[in-house]
Amino acid sequence: MQIQLVDNVLKAEDFVRLRRETGFADIPVEHAKKALANGLINVSAYCGDKLIGMGRLVGDGTMYWYLQEIIVLPEYQKKGVGTRIVNHLINYARENSKTCPFTTIGGVSAKGKEGFYQKLGFDVIPNGIKKMIET
Ligand SMILES: CC(C)(COP(=O)(O)OP(=O)(O)OC[C@H]1O[C@@H](n2cnc3c(N)ncnc32)[C@H](O)[C@@H]1OP(=O)(O)O)[C@@H](O)C(=O)NCCC(=O)NCCS
Numbered sequence: 001m002q003i004q005l006v007d008n009v010l011k012a013e014d015f016v017r018l019r020r021e022t023g024f025a026d027i028p029v030e031h032a033k034k035a036l037a038n039g040l041i042n043v044s045a046y047c048g049d050k051l052i053g054m055g056r057l058v059g060d061g062t063m064y065w066y067l068q069e070i071i072v073l074p075e076y077q078k079k080g081v082g083t084r085i086v087n088h089l090i091n092y093a094r095e096n097s098k099t100c101p102f103t104t105i106g107g108v109s110a111k112g113k114e115g116f117y118q119k120l121g122f123d124v125i126p127n128g129i130k131k132m133i134e135t
Contacts, residue, residue: 003045003052003081005088010042010054018054018071040065041092045072045081052076055085057092063100065093067107086120 012032020026027035036042040061045053053072059065067089072081090105097103106128109117114124 001047001076001079003047003084005084006044006046008042010036010044012036014044014051015042015054015069018051018073019069021073022071024069024071039068041089043085043088045076045085047076053081053085055089057089059093062097063103065089065097065103065105067105070107082116083120086117090120 012029015032015036016027016029036056038058040057040059042054042056044051053076055070056068057065058068067086070082070085072085093103093105107117107122108128108130109124118124
């Protein structure tokens with residue numbers, strides 16, 4: 001299976017669809033558009049012409065980086081695509097942190113996906129914090 005990763009071409013409508021197709025809450029397209037525009041980089045994974053996955057990196061662009069929406073469509077999972085997406089984003093962070101003495105890359109793992117991130121060298125930390133804000 002030939003997979004190609006392409007930076008910053010993801011359309012808001014596809015972002016919403018990939019979220020929906022992997023069980024994440026629906027978001028308005030306008031929010032998806034703004035989120036993509038304000039992120040640092042997004043990567044799309046293609047199998048031929050078909051968009052099969054995505055990943056995003058948000059943060060301050062130099063010291064603190066956060067993975068968001070690492071998504072691979074169910075029929076393409078467990079074939080190494082998620083690993084390629086995350087490593088691509090880690091490389092971007094590394095390249096842009098070279099002159100900084102330290103940098104961290106984090107994220108909030110969806111429940112049950114911790115093992116995927118551990119295989120990529122991430123620690124599951126007990127002191128992470130998170131608050132859902134009611135809107
Ligand atoms: C999590 C997700 C991105 C993984 O993508 P993937 O392409 O299937 O992952 P890979 O094929 O690169 O898997 C790499 C390794 O992690 C393992 N792995 C994958 N999902 C795992 C899970 N849920 N728990 C434990 N290990 C997992 C794989 O077995 C593989 O191990 P191996 O190298 O020993 O074979 C994908 O399952 C997905 O999109 N899920 C739905 C959306 C989601 O929940 N995303 C996470 C948001 S935080």
